[in-house]
Amino acid sequence: KAGVTQTPRYLIKTRGQQVTLSCSPISGHRSVSWYQQTPGQGLQFLFEYFSETQRNKGNFPGRFSGRQFSNSRSEMNVSTLELGDSALYLCASSLQGSDTGELFFGEGSRLTVL
Amino acid sequence: EDQVTQSPEALRLQEGESSSLNCSYTVSGLRGLFWYRQDPGKGPEFLFTLYSAGEEKEKERLKATLTKKESFLHITAPKPEDSATYLCAAPLTGGYQKVTFGTGTKLQVIP
Numbered sequence: 001k002a003g004v005t006q007t008p009r010y011l012i013k014t015r016g017q018q019v020t021l022s023c024s025p026i027s028g029h030r031s032v033s034w035y036q037q038t039p040g041q042g043l044q045f046l047f048e049y050f051s052e053t054q055r056n057k058g059n060f061p062g063r064f065s066g067r068q069f070s071n072s073r074s075e076m077n078v079s080t081l082e083l084g085d086s087a088l089y090l091c092a093s094s095l096q097g098s099d100t101g102e103l104f105f106g107e108g109s110r111l112t113v114l
Numbered sequence: 115e116d117q118v119t120q121s122p123e124a125l126r127l128q129e130g131e132s133s134s135l136n137c138s139y140t141v142s143g144l145r146g147l148f149w150y151r152q153d154p155g156k157g158p159e160f161l162f163t164l165y166s167a168g169e170e171k172e173k174e175r176l177k178a179t180l181t182k183k184e185s186f187l188h189i190t191a192p193k194p195e196d197s198a199t200y201l202c203a204a205p206l207t208g209g210y211q212k213v214t215f216g217t218g219t220k221l222q223v224i225p
Contacts, residue, residue: 033213042215056212058212090157092157099145101163102148103148106157107157108155110155
């Protein structure tokens with residue numbers, strides 16, 4: 001079956017700009033969670049959506065937001081980009097929620113902020 | 115505070131040299147302990163879920179075990195293709211429906 005698809009894979013932005021990342025989960029999965037990965041902090045939870053509702057949110061500023069559509073596809077948006085937002089952004093889908101078992105990750109979107 | 119800590123941060127092994135990676139946790143009422151493998155530039159790939167102390171799971175050269183305070187990922191006779199970062203994770207308690215990840219162990223297996 002098709003895996004989790006993230007687009008774009010790579011992008012370069014400048015400070016102050018905004019960015020939107022997209023994630024298509026595995027068919028039938030209702031949960032999509034987003035993570036930020038940096039060399040110093042590891043995988044940090046951003047938020048999770050389940051059947052179009054935000055289920056939980058990590059400790060990130062309000063510049064980070066997301067949404068989920070009725071087909072379970074999800075987007076995350078980062079506004080007013082800062083240099084520290086440079087990271088690999090990963091999304092993961094699961095059948096019943098990120099805390100209940102196996103997560104299927106996409107290959108990530110690598111964001112560089114100049 | 116629920117926490118997952120991995121050691122060592124990095125491990126370099128000769129091909130065939132067996133070793134173990136450690137994941138200690140302070141999550142009360144553990145609802146599962148997950149192991150993932152991550153190759154450079156890719157997303158983590160699920161390996162195992164362990165639910166109770168004494169449980170063991172195996173996959174090729176990898177065996178994961180769980181005690182009441184920690185989990186081990188044993189690598190027997192590793193090969194260069196086992197080189198990757200290995201992550202452990204656990205769901206948080208207190209009604210928080212999310213998972214916390216350790217910072218990983220970067221394994222390098224030298225031919």
